[in-house]
Amino acid sequence: MSVKIALAGNPNCGKTTLFNGLTGSNQFVGNWPGVTVEKKEGRLKGKKDVIIMDLPGIYSLSPYTLEEVVARNYLIGERPDAIINIVDGTNIERNLYLSTQLMELGIPVLMAVNMMDVVEKSGDKINVSKLSESLGCEVVEISALKGTGIMKAAERAVALANQKKAAPKVHKFAVRVENVLEAVENKLGSDIPEEQKRFFAVKLLEKDDKIGEQMKNVPDVSMEIALLEKEMEDDTESIITNERYVYISSIIDQCCTKAGKETLTKS
Ligand code: BGO
Numbered sequence: 001m002s003v004k005i006a007l008a009g010n011p012n013c014g015k016t017t018l019f020n021g022l023t024g025s026n027q028f029v030g031n032w033p034g035v036t037v038e039k040k041e042g043r044l045k046g047k048k049d050v051i052i053m054d055l056p057g058i059y060s061l062s063p064y065t066l067e068e069v070v071a072r073n074y075l076i077g078e079r080p081d082a083i084i085n086i087v088d089g090t091n092i093e094r095n096l097y098l099s100t101q102l103m104e105l106g107i108p109v110l111m112a113v114n115m116m117d118v119v120e121k122s123g124d125k126i127n128v129s130k131l132s133e134s135l136g137c138e139v140v141e142i143s144a145l146k147g148t149g150i151m152k153a154a155e156r157a158v159a160l161a162n163q164k165k166a167a168p169k170v171h172k173f174a175v176r177v178e179n180v181l182e183a184v185e186n187k188l189g190s191d192i193p194e195e196q197k198r199f200f201a202v203k204l205l206e207k208d209d210k211i212g213e214q215m216k217n218v219p220d221v222s223m224e225i226a227l228l229e230k231e232m233e234d235d236t237e238s239i240i241t242n243e244r245y246v247y248i249s250s251i252i253d254q255c256c257t258k259a260g261k262e263t264l265t266k267s
Helices: 015-023 066-078 089-105 116-122 128-135 150-163 175-187 194-205 222-232 236-255
Strands: 003-009 027-031 038-044 047-054 082-088 109-114 138-141
Touching (some): 003 015, 003 066, 003 150, 015 047, 015 082, 015 150, 047 150, 066 089, 082 089, 082 150, 089 116, 089 194, 089 236, 109 116, 109 128, 109 150, 128 138, 128 236, 138 150, 175 222, 175 236, 194 222, 194 236, 222 236
Parallel strands (some): 003 082, 082 109, 109 138
Antiparallel strands (some): 027 038
């Protein structure tokens, strides 16, 4: 049986360079069904049973662009065996926004911090083991351009895929949000697998109008939304977004140091 690994990351993070490095000339290019968004698939060099799927470059798993919808429908509907989340190491704070959402999908995630050749030259430091601990996923450093670390990244992703162990849920929203998320999760039908419940609950809470297309039964969560909005005096989409930024900010403080700075600072 073949193993499917999806490449997910922001535009310009080096995804195409990594995809080419991992697959060489073993590539098939087409379009995603019904849309003019490019679909690229290839086989890992030297490993015919490992399929690498290149997803469109996206900033989030929100439903605002065609690319975001294509990427998330694939991740929810097709369920790759693992995700390689490529992160631009020179712009890590911005890239982690997508990462926090990928971690909620219940799919094993390997984070590949790319552009390490540039990071190293600049003198900036990224503490990979702390990053791994804060995110709850394995992290490797790569330079897609130079080809360093890319085969290790693929091997680790295949190992995670074979273990079938989803990324553990390290991140917790504020207690009030977690309580409401739990109530929403309890309303989800058995058509939603256990490991995907958090992702769907977050999307329902965010009033995501396209997520219903991926569900057999869409529970009414208007009471839960109204309760949280009243308690926190904000709309639920902003509440979730703000909480992600707080979490990312704490990760940057702990894991990244700018060149020439004694104390840890944000990029
Ligand atoms: C240009 N290190 C360095 N230094 N650069 C990298 C690395 C890396 O590890 N990985 C990728 N790049 P894409 P998406 C370019 O095209 O793979 C570079 O959108 C240029 N082009 O070479 O396309 C990569 O698929 C002229 O840079 O990203 C590319 O995710 C001048 O990052 C860019 C300088 O990579 C984006 C760079 C005409």
